[in-house]
Amino acid sequence: MSVWSWIKLTVCLWLLRKAARITGWLLAVVLAVAAWPLTLVAAAGYVTAWLQGWPPVRLFRAAAWSLPATAVWLAGLALRGSAWQSAAVAPGHAWTRRWGYLAIPGLARTFVLVAPVAVPAGLAVAGVVWAWRIYAITTGLGGITASAPIIFDARQWRHQVRAARDRNAAPGAAPLLASGGKIPVGGTIRAIGHRWHPVFTIPAAACARHMVVVGSTGSGKTNLMIRLWAGWFTAALSAARAGRGQRPLLIVLDCKGGRDARTKANRTRRLLYGAGARRVAIWPDEAGLCLWDLPPADLAVVLYQMIDTGTGNAAYYADILQAVLNLAVAAPPGPPLSTAGFLDRLEARWLTRAWDDGRHPAEADRIRAAARHLPDIQLRYATLLGRLGPALDGPGALADADAWYCILEGTREPSVAQAQAMALTELAAYTATNLAGEQRAILLAADDYSAVSGRVPLSNLYERGRSLGIGVQVSAQSWQGLGATEDERYRIAGTADGGIWVMSTPHPEPLTALAGHRRVLETAHKLIGNTWGDEGTTREQQAWTADPDLIRRLQVGQACYIHHGAATFVQVARPRPSPLTLLPPPASGSSPVQVPAPRREAEPGSQSGSQPNPVPASLDDVFGPGGTP
Amino acid sequence: MNPDPFDALGLPARHDLTDEQVRAAWRAVAAGTHPDRADGGDVARYTAATAAFAELRTPWGRSEALADLAAASGDTSPLPLIAAADPWAADPWAADPSAADPSAAGPFSAGSATRPGRGGLRQLPARIWRGRRRRLVIRALAAAVLSWTALRLVPGQPAGPAAVAGLITWLLLTGRRDLAPPPGQ
Numbered sequence: 001m002s003v004w005s006w007i008k009l010t011v012c013l014w015l016l017r018k019a020a021r022i023t024g025w026l027l028a029v030v031l032a033v034a035a036w037p038l039t040l041v042a043a044a045g046y047v048t049a050w051l052q053g054w055p056p057v058r059l060f061r062a063a064a065w066s067l068p069a070t071a072v073w074l075a076g077l078a079l080r081g082s083a084w085q086s087a088a089v090a091p092g093h094a095w096t097r098r099w100g101y102l103a104i105p106g107l108a109r110t111f112v113l114v115a116p117v118a119v120p121a122g123l124a125v126a127g128v129v130w131a132w133r134i135y136a137i138t139t140g141l142g143g144i145t146a147s148a149p150i151i152f153d154a155r156q157w158r159h160q161v162r163a164a165r166d167r168n169a170a171p172g173a174a175p176l177l178a179s180g181g182k183i184p185v186g187g188t189i190r191a192i193g194h195r196w197h198p199v200f201t202i203p204a205a206a207c208a209r210h211m212v213v214v215g216s217t218g219s220g221k222t223n224l225m226i227r228l229w230a231g232w233f234t235a236a237l238s239a240a241r242a243g244r245g246q247r248p249l250l251i252v253l254d255c256k257g258g259r260d261a262r263t264k265a266n267r268t269r270r271l272l273y274g275a276g277a278r279r280v281a282i283w284p285d286e287a288g289l290c291l292w293d294l295p296p297a298d299l300a301v302v303l304y305q306m307i308d309t310g311t312g313n314a315a316y317y318a319d320i321l322q323a324v325l326n327l328a329v330a331a332p333p334g335p336p337l338s339t340a341g342f343l344d345r346l347e348a349r350w351l352t353r354a355w356d357d358g359r360h361p362a363e364a365d366r367i368r369a370a371a372r373h374l375p376d377i378q379l380r381y382a383t384l385l386g387r388l389g390p391a392l393d394g395p396g397a398l399a400d401a402d403a404w405y406c407i408l409e410g411t412r413e414p415s416v417a418q419a420q421a422m423a424l425t426e427l428a429a430y431t432a433t434n435l436a437g438e439q440r441a442i443l444l445a446a447d448d449y450s451a452v453s454g455r456v457p458l459s460n461l462y463e464r465g466r467s468l469g470i471g472v473q474v475s476a477q478s479w480q481g482l483g484a485t486e487d488e489r490y491r492i493a494g495t496a497d498g499g500i501w502v503m504s505t506p507h508p509e510p511l512t513a514l515a516g517h518r519r520v521l522e523t524a525h526k527l528i529g530n531t532w533g534d535e536g537t538t539r540e541q542q543a544w545t546a547d548p549d550l551i552r553r554l555q556v557g558q559a560c561y562i563h564h565g566a567a568t569f570v571q572v573a574r575p576r577p578s579p580l581t582l583l584p585p586p587a588s589g590s591s592p593v594q595v596p597a598p599r600r601e602a603e604p605g606s607q608s609g610s611q612p613n614p615v616p617a618s619l620d621d622v623f624g625p626g627g628t629p
Numbered sequence: 630m631n632p633d634p635f636d637a638l639g640l641p642a643r644h645d646l647t648d649e650q651v652r653a654a655w656r657a658v659a660a661g662t663h664p665d666r667a668d669g670g671d672v673a674r675y676t677a678a679t680a681a682f683a684e685l686r687t688p689w690g691r692s693e694a695l696a697d698l699a700a701a702s703g704d705t706s707p708l709p710l711i712a713a714a715d716p717w718a719a720d721p722w723a724a725d726p727s728a729a730d731p732s733a734a735g736p737f738s739a740g741s742a743t744r745p746g747r748g749g750l751r752q753l754p755a756r757i758w759r760g761r762r763r764r765l766v767i768r769a770l771a772a773a774v775l776s777w778t779a780l781r782l783v784p785g786q787p788a789g790p791a792a793v794a795g796l797i798t799w800l801l802l803t804g805r806r807d808l809a810p811p812p813g814q
Contacts, residue, residue: 065798065802066795066798068794068795068798069791069792069794069795069798070791072787072790072791072794073787073788073790073791074787075787076786076787076788076790076791077787079787080787106782108778108782109782109783112779112782112783112788112789112792113783113786113788114788115788115791115792115795116787116788116791116792116795119795167806170761170806170807171759171760171761171806171807171808171809171810172756172760172805172806172807172808172809172810173806175810175811175814176810176814177813177814234813234814237813238813266688269688269692270644270645273644273645273692274813275813275814276813278692278695278696279692279693279696280692281689281692282688282689286687286688286689286690287689578759578809578810578811578812578813578814579759579809580752580755580756580759580809580810580811580812
């Protein structure tokens with residue numbers, strides 16, 4: 001073969017390929033023009049999906065929602081033709097007849113005539129084309145330049161964020177509670193593995209399990225948490241009103257404290273009032289709790305844990321401390337009812353009067369043995385309880401309110417806040433297990449718990465909540481804030497069966513690893529000069545389900561929800577109560593506000609023996625202080 | 630003790646009252662009823678107002694008082710639904726006439742004795758009024774104009790009612806998010 005022949009053959013082949021391609025394009029154009037109403041709808045759908053960053057499923061749903069109009073059209077045709085056969089062939093008739101309308105300037109009329117078929121079909125076609133476009137770009141099959149996938153993804157992210165923000169701006173898009181008891185969180189930016197919905201929702205039951213929120217300062221963590229609290233409260237209250245659940249009790253531990261905490265508390269309170277809460281207490285500013293309500297055994301343990309005891313030689317004194325606490329709390333007159341009463345008991349004289357009745361010789365011996373240590377123990381507890389302040393000295397119980405916002409000054413006074421956190425956790429546990437009281441659906445939320453996790457690690461709180469059957473939600477500013485050791489952090493994150501929320505944070509890899517990887521296709525092209533050749537390979541690769549780099553770049557209010565090996569990026573909507581609020585009705589009768597009467601401490605010589613609970617003040621009033629009738 | 634401390638201070642029984650509003654109301658009552666006034670004042674009313682102020686001066690106290698008022702009425706749930714504020718009232722306290730008299734609720738009140746989150750069509754006017762009503766009106770107008778156009782373009786054809794059905798579906802689906810959320814949600 002001569003060179004000239006080879007050149008002619010090559011040119012012919014090239015021309016043939018180009019001709020085939022041009023013919024294909026021409027055919028497509030002819031088809032598009034012939035079916036111009038469908039093309040118009042498909043083009044509009046495609047452009048809208050591109051601009052809004054929709055996934056293809058959004059177009060398919062739109063097509064499905066336009067089918068009622070098609071049904072009306074078919075029903076109309078059937079009624080006119082009085083036969084189902086006419087209805088069956090009606091789309092074809094309309095398709096062929098429409099050419100007659102092109103002759104007149106009534107293009108709009110033509111469009112209306114075929115719209116019942118063209119709209120759903122066009123939207124479906126747009127969905128298919130858009131899905132192909134996404135596939136082609138992300139796998140490297142499409143695009144003009146090598147950077148096309150990166151540019152496409154970045155652009156789509158911007159579009160998706162903008163659309164999610166627009167959705168959040170609508171007042172009814174993200175209420176506190178959606179149908180089916182789901183909690184709307186905000187506009188969906190991108191869903192990977194999860195089903196896509198315009199507004200991302202999580203089931204209220206997810207909040208009733210264990211949930212972790214990680215985000216650095218200024219990432220919008222507070223907004224997200226308040227929304228989740230209010231959503232859970234609203235869902236639980238609705239369920240209780242419908243007779244499908246217990247009344248909710250929300251306990252929030254704001255472990256950092258400070259002025260911001262008061263602002264957050266007031267915001268939470270306003271939101272909960274709007275959701276139907278009647279009593280929302282802010283502790284310790286406005287309401288108190290009574291540590292002394294705890295059962296004696298638990299009370300002794302909490303009081304013991306509140307004090308730093310040390311190890312080594314100090315263990316000897318720790319044992320003495322524990323023995324004295326048991327003697328003071330389990331004394332025959334019953335447990336102490338106040339700080340003053342408890343401190344009184346840490347005197348040898350009181351303990352001796354209480355126990356040295358001839359029936360408790362062993363206890364009396366212990367008191368004599370520990371007598372010289374009692375002033376020290378009393379001093380330590382007087383100091384500790386004095387620093388804790390009156391807010392744990394009652395009156396008041398967690399069950400008195402619908403929600404408690406507890407502010408712990410973990411930044412300013414870490415040791416005090418740690419002791420308070422311990423006491424509050426114990427009170428929450430008591431409320432959950434107290435069979436005498438009303439059973440409540442409880443969510444214990446600890447914001448920045450790491451600030452007070454010195455003596456009770458977060459994993460302990462977590463496991464405690466699990467054993468008690470209450471929901472626990474914890475937040476931290478970083479992965480490291482979740483626990484002291486890597487093992488503890490993984491234990492917390494790995495057992496978060498309610499899901500993990502990751503907001504902007506510098507080290508999200510350990511959390512995103514829990515979402516796992518997904519299989520993606522990676523196409524390599526052979527380059528000829530500066531352009532792609534027509535050869536290449538495609539291979540399967542693994543990619544992050546929740547991309548850590550994307551999480552690092554999240555802006556304020558954007559979050560990634562990781563659950564069941566899938567991830568959804570959300571633009572969190574600022575929680576607002578409905579402007580149509582719930583207000584209590586006007587008073588119809590006399591109901592003075594009941595203020596709990598101060599309780600009186602039992603005398604050391606008195607015996608309550610078999611009576612486990614303290615003597616009520618009302619009985620004291622009737623029978624005089626210091627004993628049962 | 631006054632059964633309704635809000636009433637003693639001339640305040641509506643609302644949870645969104647501020648400390649300043651309560652203090653101002655107490656000062657107003659106290660100035661008009663103090664026993665040191667030349668006319669002798671009104672000791673009973675002054676005493677009641679002072680007790681009420683002591684009770685309502687903190688948000689927690691107001692929360693307690695509101696809850697006790699609700700409990701006194703024998704109501705546990707559901708709470709009655711009333712519009713939080715009358716859009717035409719300049720005085721925010723006057724915005725809640727139904728707090729004193731439920732029958733006097735605003736023109737778009739959601740009514741009373743309705744389970745929160747429900748109430749269907751009765752809540753609709755209030756939800757429209759409290760939502761993005763301008764957008765809703767534009768959507769409704771667009772749907773109406775397009776429906777009218779479709780019916781005029783293809784009179785007597787089944788495509789006309791079909792277009793109207795499609796536009797109504799579109800209006801219902803897209804207009805929902807412009808409504809204010811139902812009470813309690």
